[in-house]
Each structure stands twice: as structure tokens, then as C-alpha cells.
Amino acid sequence: MPLKWLWTPLTALAVVMLSLDRVATADLFDEIYARGRPLETSLKTLTAVFVEESTSSLLARPLIARGTLAVVRPHRIVLHYVEPERRTVLIDGDTMRMLWPSRSIDQRFAIGPTQRRIQQYFVDKSPTQLRSHFDITAADAADRPTAWQVTMVPRRKQIREGLSKLELWIERDTVMLSSLLMTFPNGDTKRMSFDEVRVNPAIDESVFKPAGP
Numbered sequence: 001m002p003l004k005w006l007w008t009p010l011t012a013l014a015v016v017m018l019s020l021d022r023v024a025t026a027d028l029f030d031e032i033y034a035r036g037r038p039l040e041t042s043l044k045t046l047t048a049v050f051v052e053e054s055t056s057s058l059l060a061r062p063l064i065a066r067g068t069l070a071v072v073r074p075h076r077i078v079l080h081y082v083e084p085e086r087r088t089v090l091i092d093g094d095t096m097r098m099l100w101p102s103r104s105i106d107q108r109f110a111i112g113p114t115q116r117r118i119q120q121y122f123v124d125k126s127p128t129q130l131r132s133h134f135d136i137t138a139a140d141a142a143d144r145p146t147a148w149q150v151t152m153v154p155r156r157k158q159i160r161e162g163l164s165k166l167e168l169w170i171e172r173d174t175v176m177l178s179s180l181l182m183t184f185p186n187g188d189t190k191r192m193s194f195d196e197v198r199v200n201p202a203i204d205e206s207v208f209k210p211a212g213p
Helices: 008-018 026-042 112-121 127-133
Strands: 045-055 063-072 076-083 087-092 095-100 105-110 134-140 147-154 165-171 177-183 189-199
Antiparallel strands (some): 045 063, 045 189, 076 087, 087 095, 095 105, 134 147, 147 165, 165 177, 177 189
């Protein structure tokens, strides 16, 4: 998978948390918008535990990783992976830092241009604007009776070069994201599922420090 997409689930997650009420087709739009609007306007921080499942033609079986997530709007996210190896991915503004102690990796990446492309295509867009970039369908989730499933297929070549499809599962009772699935042009996938989600908790600064080996 190209390096620039290693952190795509993080930016996608941030976009979803900022824009839950904007991603539905007309038949579900009114309900999701009305229920999601208070959350969208009041969300400042968020924490959760996650499971990340990656598939690839290079892997004999899916790679499963687990960890914790913290978000501080508008542009601060940290993922602490605890299984199968400890590592940290931190996004702070236009910089991403990846620390992987067991592999002696401590790298920083400038992600400003990609952040701006995400801003251009996703954030603060009306449903009409979103549909100019994506074919969007929304329905009751067949595999999760408590959720809606929203599927976004890029219409623009610039997006299709890095992402073939984005699927979101949004819980009806909380209007919160419970899972996202990204499908890449080469057929690889990455799913992130969230549990123990807390909205607007106090987050100590120490959360944004890398975990030890």
C-alpha cells in the first residue's frame, strides 16, 4: 500500500467525526441531519478503542491490530496500537508522526496537501456538493440492524487513484460512527471498528505522547 495511504483511515475518521450529518442520500438525509446536527456542533473531543483489520494480496490472512484512539478537534488525532506490536500514529495539524519502537522507526511526514484535498472534497460540504464528488447510497445496514450503512464511491479520478470506495456504519441511536471500511484500487482493504466511544471527555496531554516499547 502506498505510504501516503498509511494514515488515510485517520484522516477519514476525522472527516467522518466532523461531518456525520452530511453523508446520506435523500431518503435518509432529513433524519440523519436532524439527529446528527447537535452532535456535530457540540463535538470537541472523542476517545474510543478500535480494531483495525487489513487485507492485502501480499498477506496470507488479514492483519488484525488493536489499540486506543483520541481526537481533539479540529486537527489532532492519536492512535496507540497495543497489538500485535506497540506503535503510535499522531496527527497534529499538517504533520503526521509514526513511532514504531520494535522497528526503530520514528518518522514525520508533511500531510498538508492531502489534508487540504480532504478539506476540499469532504469537510463542510452540502449533500449536493458531496454528490458532485461521490456516488452516495445510504440504507439500513444488512449486517448490523442497529446501524445505517453509507457507501461513497468516488466520481473524480483524483480520488479514485487512492480510494475506490468508502463505507461507513453509523449507529442509529447515537448517530456515531461504529465502523468504516476503505477499499483501495489494488483491492486491498482496511476496516476500523470502534467501541467504548466517549464524547467530549477530558483528554490529558500525556495521551498525545508516544507509548513505550
